[in-house]
Amino acid sequence: xxxxxxxxxxxxxxxxxxxxxxxxxxxxxxxxxxxxxxxxxxxxxxxxxxxxxxxxxxxxxxxxxxxxxxxxxxxxxxxxxxxxxxxxxxxxxxxxxxxxxxxxxxxxxxxxxxxxxxxxxxxxxxxx
Numbered sequence: 001x002x003x004x005x006x007x008x009x010x011x012x013x014x015x016x017x018x019x020x021x022x023x024x025x026x027x028x029x030x031x032x033x034x035x036x037x038x039x040x041x042x043x044x045x046x047x048x049x050x051x052x053x054x055x056x057x058x059x060x061x062x063x064x065x066x067x068x069x070x071x072x073x074x075x076x077x078x079x080x081x082x083x084x085x086x087x088x089x090x091x092x093x094x095x096x097x098x099x100x101x102x103x104x105x106x107x108x109x110x111x112x113x114x115x116x117x118x119x120x121x122x123x124x125x126x127x128x
Contacts, residue, residue: 004038005047007068010054012047016040028068036082043110050075053104060101070098079109 006013006020007028013020016034017027027034035041037050054071061067069087073095076085087095 002038002040003044003047004034005050005054007054007071008064010051010058012044012051039112042112046107046110049107053107056102056104057098061098066094066098070095074099074104078106082109
């Protein structure tokens with residue numbers, strides 16, 4: 001089973017590239033990004049916490065593109081190990097203003113069980 005974050009509404013949906021049952025928006029078009037925010041990489045609880053960030057941004061920003069990039073900015077600033085992005089300074093400032101209004105709660109990232117098992121397997125294979 002694959003659970004993933006809907007970048008549009010914050011709902012946790014079934015399938016990284018499937019349409020969200022809440023808002024009908026599908027994939028971002030970037031498979032790596034969609035998979036990065038799925039239970040292939042993060043726990044369902046972490047996806048839920050990121051969903052709260054999306055919803056906080058959504059409450060203060062009606063522009064779809066600005067909402068999306070504000071979320072990406074939040075992740076890149078607070079979790080650069082997950083995602084890094086280079087934005088022009090004016091876009092950063094615009095996203096930072098949205099984030100200041102949204103005041104999203106911090107997110108603690110928990111690794112997905114599948115990712116943990118894969119890493120442990122790789123470690124065993126490397127030591128053999």
